[in-house]
Amino acid sequence: xxxxxxxxxxxxxxxxxxxxxxxxxxxxxxxxxxxxxxxxxxxxxxxxxxxxxxxxxxxxxxxxxxxxxxxxxxxxxxxxxxxxxxxxxxxxxxxxxxxxxxxxxxxxxxxxxxxxxxxxxxxxxxxxxxxxxxxxxxxxxxxxxxxxxxxxxxxxxxxxxxxxxxxxxxxxxxxxxxxxxxxxxxxxxxxxxxxxxxxxxxxxxxxxxxxxxxxxxxxxxxxxxxxxx
Amino acid sequence: xxxxxxxxxxxxxxxxxxxxxxxxxxxxxxxxxxxxxxxxxxxxxxxxxxxxxxxxxxxxxxxxxxxxxxxxxxxxxxxxxxxxxxxxxxxxxxxxxxxxxxxxxxxxxxxxxxxxxxxxxxxxxxxxxxxxxxxxxxxxxxxxxxxxxxxxxxxxxxxxxxxxxxxxxxxxxxxxxxxxxxxxxxxxxxxxxxxxxxxxxxxxxxxxxxxxxxxxxxxxxxxxxxxxxxxxxxxxxxxxxxxxxxxxxxxxxxxxxxxxxxxxxxxxxxxxxxxxxxxxxxxxxxxxxxxxxxxxxxxxxxxxxxxxxxxxxxxxxxxxxxxxxxxxxxxxxxxxxxxxxxxxxxxxxxx
Numbered sequence: 001x002x003x004x005x006x007x008x009x010x011x012x013x014x015x016x017x018x019x020x021x022x023x024x025x026x027x028x029x030x031x032x033x034x035x036x037x038x039x040x041x042x043x044x045x046x047x048x049x050x051x052x053x054x055x056x057x058x059x060x061x062x063x064x065x066x067x068x069x070x071x072x073x074x075x076x077x078x079x080x081x082x083x084x085x086x087x088x089x090x091x092x093x094x095x096x097x098x099x100x101x102x103x104x105x106x107x108x109x110x111x112x113x114x115x116x117x118x119x120x121x122x123x124x125x126x127x128x129x130x131x132x133x134x135x136x137x138x139x140x141x142x143x144x145x146x147x148x149x150x151x152x153x154x155x156x157x158x159x160x161x162x163x164x165x166x167x168x169x170x171x172x173x174x175x176x177x178x179x180x181x182x183x184x185x186x187x188x189x190x191x192x193x194x195x196x197x198x199x200x201x202x203x204x205x206x207x208x209x210x211x212x213x214x215x216x217x218x219x220x221x222x223x224x225x226x227x228x229x
Numbered sequence: 230x231x232x233x234x235x236x237x238x239x240x241x242x243x244x245x246x247x248x249x250x251x252x253x254x255x256x257x258x259x260x261x262x263x264x265x266x267x268x269x270x271x272x273x274x275x276x277x278x279x280x281x282x283x284x285x286x287x288x289x290x291x292x293x294x295x296x297x298x299x300x301x302x303x304x305x306x307x308x309x310x311x312x313x314x315x316x317x318x319x320x321x322x323x324x325x326x327x328x329x330x331x332x333x334x335x336x337x338x339x340x341x342x343x344x345x346x347x348x349x350x351x352x353x354x355x356x357x358x359x360x361x362x363x364x365x366x367x368x369x370x371x372x373x374x375x376x377x378x379x380x381x382x383x384x385x386x387x388x389x390x391x392x393x394x395x396x397x398x399x400x401x402x403x404x405x406x407x408x409x410x411x412x413x414x415x416x417x418x419x420x421x422x423x424x425x426x427x428x429x430x431x432x433x434x435x436x437x438x439x440x441x442x443x444x445x446x447x448x449x450x451x452x453x454x455x456x457x458x459x460x461x462x463x464x465x466x467x468x469x470x471x472x473x474x475x476x477x478x479x480x481x482x483x484x485x486x487x488x489x490x491x492x493x494x495x496x497x498x499x500x501x502x503x504x505x506x507x508x509x510x511x512x513x514x515x516x517x518x519x520x521x522x523x524x525x526x527x528x529x530x531x532x533x534x535x536x537x538x539x540x541x542x543x544x545x546x547x548x549x550x551x552x553x554x555x556x557x558x559x560x561x562x563x564x565x566x567x568x569x570x571x572x573x574x575x576x577x578x579x580x
Contacts, residue, residue, distance in 0.1 A: 125303040126310040128333030141320045
């Protein structure tokens, strides 16, 4: 296995992981905030549904995506008309990674928002900030440690995603073959040293992600939790 | 100043608030024992308690009128609210926190910011991190943030609570400057009668969610309606005493006093003594009509607003006295000064 091949695979993995987080972050923030601020009957059920991608075998999640976006899906005519063909592209890998990381991200956001003292938000509102700008200027900065932690967790989970990706994106070298899929096909081919190189690359990517996040949190002031002032 | 009207009714959990008060003064003190509903009322004025319904008009400006369906949302009320907990944003510097308030003020913002920093003397603190500030400094920053927003009124929730006596003495002059120099309508919550008298032009006394009295702080705090709450309110000197026979009594702390009328020996009574009814003499007095002359030591002297509040060590029960700042200055009433406290028997009022 060549270095070029390994670097291409690493780049694809980063792209898949990055797009996955970009897809998951918005909905996860909204859902996390909503869950943190509302108590209602059936909340446990909602949380269980959100946790499903984490609880089901990843292969089942992949199958679900394939049925939803594949040729036999009732959505297919619409998707086809729009020129969207998802299965067996790297976008499918990104979607699989997003879905599998989503429960981690929602849970982390919910906990982070629950720890923000609402008095900070009241203060901001009284000074003329709307709900939206209060969220951007106060809630999110105060919750950023927890949100970032969740994002790193979901990102690294996405980097290692195998089962769902293999089903919905297939293992196509140069197109959808991420590091995790690459390791699997090297093992299949009996290329143990190639598999180990890719393992090392995965390790380095995950380490870089967590180190960057830690470093950023350490540099920013006021990160000692959301302690009342 | 145009009229301010607060008519609010509603429930917050098990607590019921039913307030009706109207005044024309600029500086109002919301006064009452803890649990009276002061903070709930202030939050309702800020717009954070929509369950409380009624009418709110501050210096002529309408914020709420349930009958007309008017409810100005929190962010549009334009108030400078300083909650009891300063809620400084930990991810911003002191400067960032004060600027956080400035945004609403638009074009006036820069001037307001400068003025707030000047009045509260925050210049040297601007680049500090919030965690490095003392309790008193945090209060000043929170106050500056509210002032930088160009508020139409200032609402302060116990701005001196939780500060020790020397810190209070340092923060109080800033509050008086804000009161006197900015000319804004002001709501000031306190459960300290001395603060109420020092700060307020009108006092609205709350207890159990109701307005029990309203008027000039000096008079209202000693009105019939408020006396039952004297102990809870910490009205300056409340003394539990026991009759010794005749007009002589001894307080729980061991202070012997003469009161206006005879009481049976062994009977128990509670006496109230206003801080300004105590005369202070620097030298021993000759023959005098006042029945009680006590040799005391000044334990502390807080000066503000032309007044001096003295805490007196009598060797038994501590007493609080109030004299003018000029008298305190002339007599040299500093901590440790040995003086005489003179109390007429008539000033000791059974509660």
